[in-house]
Amino acid sequence: MKTYVKPFFALTIALVFASCGDKKPKEDFGKSAEEETVETTETAVDEVAADPLVAEGKTIFEGKGTCTACHKPDVKVVGPSLADIxxxxxxxxxSIVSFLKEEGKPLVDPSQYEVMKANFAITKAMSDDELKALEAYVLSY
Ligand code: HEC
Structure with a gap:
């Protein structure tokens, strides 16, 4: 997207300059392209910072949770994909929070529950806020 937008934007500027003082339509065209570029940048920033809880969950999921060892976003590895969960x-x-506290039943793949159970030692040592962040991260898929 970016690689497409940039040359397009540059071309638009060139066009606006070429037609400097000309008619309105081209100026409007240049303006909308500019707005579009700004919007694209904002969206990219939003995706990372939109939900701090999701960002925190990602950090825990990949970090001290070591969840990535068995869970990937779209494919089943040892555990089900985050999209499936x-x-x-x-x-x-x-509630994923309840599940991670060993208070819920396995809903996704009960036959493999024993494998997941080994992780409750880690997740039960986490605070509710950390578990909520993990939940928000998983549900962001
Ligand atoms: C050793 C591999 C392994 C690791 C590490 C692991 N999981 Fe799992 N997970 C599994 C397997 C296998 C299942 C499927 C069994 C099941 O559904 O309970 C599963 C299922 C789940 C489910 C679905 C539960 C349900 O209702 O069926 C959630 C949510 C989950 N894992 C979250 C996590 C989180 C969060 C972490 C990191 C703290 C984590 N897992 C780490 C293997 C793992």
């Missing part, structure tokens, strides 16, 4: 938890309106 997210889908089922949203459908059933269930």
């Amino acid at each position: 997210s889908k089922i938890y949203k459908e059933q309106n269930a």
